[in-house]
Amino acid sequence: MALVPSAPASSGLPSLEQAYESCRLETAQWAKTFYLGTLLMPPAKRRAIWAIYVWCRRTDELMDSPEAQARPVSELAARLDAWEERTRELFAGRVRDGLDLVLRDTLARYPQPIQPYLDMIEGMRMDLHK
Template sequence: MLQLPHYSCMNTLASPEAAYELCRQITATYAKTFYLGTLLMSEEKRRAIWAIYAWCRRTDELVDGPRARLTTPETLDQWEHQLESIFGGYPQEDPDVALADTLQRFSLSIQPFRDMIAGQRMDLCCSRYETFEELYLYCYRVAGTVGLMSMPIMGVEPSPRTAPWNRNVPAELPIEEAVALGIANQLTNILRDVGEDANRGRIYLPLQELALFNYTEEDLFNGVVDERWRELMRFQIGRARKFFTMAEKGVSQLSLDARWPVWSALMLYRQILDVIESNHYDVFRQRAYVGRSRKLLYLPVAWLRAQVL
């Protein structure tokens, strides 16, 4: 795992331009598929999304990075205090400068950011989830919140089918669909990373569902791929695809300049599920990823969907 660069202290903070560039580099390094989608946005929107992603990445690194063993509940308390400082207009580290600037340009709520930190607290104390309901809460906190953070930046616009007398009424944000996309992405991450998580002693598949398919924790830690595992994975992939389908319904409500990148990111991320299938569900020995040439093939399809759906 790559290590994030050292950030300056508050006495020598970067300029907003330099801070946005740092956030761009973080996004390009750690989220290649996502980054490709952001390049299709307007400059102001993509820079704001980079600022949010960089904050989310640094938050995740607290419990899933090279120094995660040093993270305590008090560490996360301090991180939340730093978040409050950013929202108060007092950034403390270089990437914070970009997020503070974004807050001046877009109306963002602090609550989804707080919820994400709550998700990291779950990672500190939980390495198993008994039911999907428990896992759903975790997925919302660590990923569904990203949709809520991003929605004010993406923006919405009235449908052309809206009655003329309602055209000036502000369009409602597709909140449920935004959360669904985050859930779908996180479920995809979980399925792709089963082997890596097992190496860290973690299981994110609901234990009740392992039992439903007569597949044990010991089987998982041994990387057993048999018909029980394949049936379990088919079930999990089917659920993730349902969340992607739910998310699709909200894309058409976004501002026109946000639809193409969101369609691109959605379609490309969903492709990971197809790759898992083509790898015969062996996520223990083969990492599922979408190659760059395949990504480029989907961009015109995403553009077409953005125009007509």
């Protein structure tokens, strides 16, 4: 049972089930062994892990994707600032897309502080000055 209601069709957001399936597929594609390990977990926990994995992957891709490597440092810094703001809004309850939807559901099921998420963003900022 979802703790965050699924988005109405008129919202432009995927359903909660569709959003979790997207996270499952992304995790399976990019972290094959990790994904197989998640299959040993209870279904609700594995879905939460997939959602958190995708957030971490997208955070990493802001700096480490081939596309990002061609961008100026100032643009990458602005991306991180925007991602941090979006993360803060997510923890405050604002949902913009399917990833936000599954993370809100994950946070409702498994409350956690924002700080580890902000720490990861800060770690990406440190990469700007290598």
